[in-house]
Amino acid sequence: xxxxxxxPGAGKGTQARVIxxxxxxxxxxxxxxxxxxxxxxTSLGLAAKxxxxxxxxxxxxxxxxxxxxxxxxxxxxxxxxxxxxxxTIAQAQFLDQVxxxxxxxxxxxxxxxxxxxxxxxxxAGRRTCSKCGEIYNIYFNPPRQEGICDKDGGPxxxxxxxxxxxxxxxxxxxxxxxxxxxxxxxxxxxxxxxxGNGEPEAITERLLGILKNA
Ligand code: AMP
Numbered sequence: 001x002x003x004x005x006x007x008p009g010a011g012k013g014t015q016a017r018v019i020x021x022x023x024x025x026x027x028x029x030x031x032x033x034x035x036x037x038x039x040x041x042t043s044l045g046l047a048a049k050x051x052x053x054x055x056x057x058x059x060x061x062x063x064x065x066x067x068x069x070x071x072x073x074x075x076x077x078x079x080x081x082x083x084x085x086x087x088t089i090a091q092a093q094f095l096d097q098v099x100x101x102x103x104x105x106x107x108x109x110x111x112x113x114x115x116x117x118x119x120x121x122x123x124a125g126r127r128t129c130s131k132c133g134e135i136y137n138i139y140f141n142p143p144r145q146e147g148i149c150d151k152d153g154g155p156x157x158x159x160x161x162x163x164x165x166x167x168x169x170x171x172x173x174x175x176x177x178x179x180x181x182x183x184x185x186x187x188x189x190x191x192x193x194x195x196g197n198g199e200p201e202a203i204t205e206r207l208l209g210i211l212k213n214a
Pocket of ligand 1: 030031032052053057058086091161170
């Protein structure tokens with residue numbers, strides 16, 4: 001199991017998409033699962049929407065149950081990439097238990113580190129293809145044609161929570177709830193730090209280098 005950690009905007013989603021194709025294992029983004037639930041107005045979506053719009057985390061028990069179910073599906077038997085989970089120590093402990101129960105305690109933790117000054121610009125400039133989910137950045141990784149996905153011509157949209165006020169709250173949630181988790185993993189000596197500054201392709205190379213040695 002691969003786990004991507006790092007602040008919002010560190011490139012977890014972008015990298016997880018590429019590595020998922022490279023290794024042929026599913027990419028599980030809890031943010032994507034929640035956004036899809038919001039779009040479909042399911043009970044999960046309705047429960048999560050207000051928290052997400054504010055930039056707060058949704059409750060641990062809500063998200064943990066969803067992850068447990070998803071990684072129990074047959075396509076995850078050979079492993080999966082978790083992007084955006086765990087985000088709290090309680091979620092990490094839950095994940096440990098689930099993996100242990102299923103005899104899969106081979107976990108690689110990849111911590112994407114990014115200059116805090118770059119984080120805000122990465123988030124404010126992020127655009128996503130509404131068809132295929134490809135992620136762009138108008139400052140750092142623009143599409144060939146403004147507002148249009150290079151891959152399938154789909155319209156690019158901005159995430160609702162990528163606005164200044166919500167970004168501030170998301171970064172606060174990261175500091176308060178996820179940084180302690182990263183420290184917890186660091187104490188267990190289980191973390192691989194990766195420099196998340198630079199071109200997406202260069203960061204992919206760094207990640208593949210770690211995966212090859214692991
Ligand atoms: P992301 O796409 O990872 O930036 O997640 C978007 C939003 O979904 C977050 O700001 C949270 O509100 C919610 N979310 C995603 N993953 C989690 C998680 N593991 N725990 C709690 N909330 C989450």
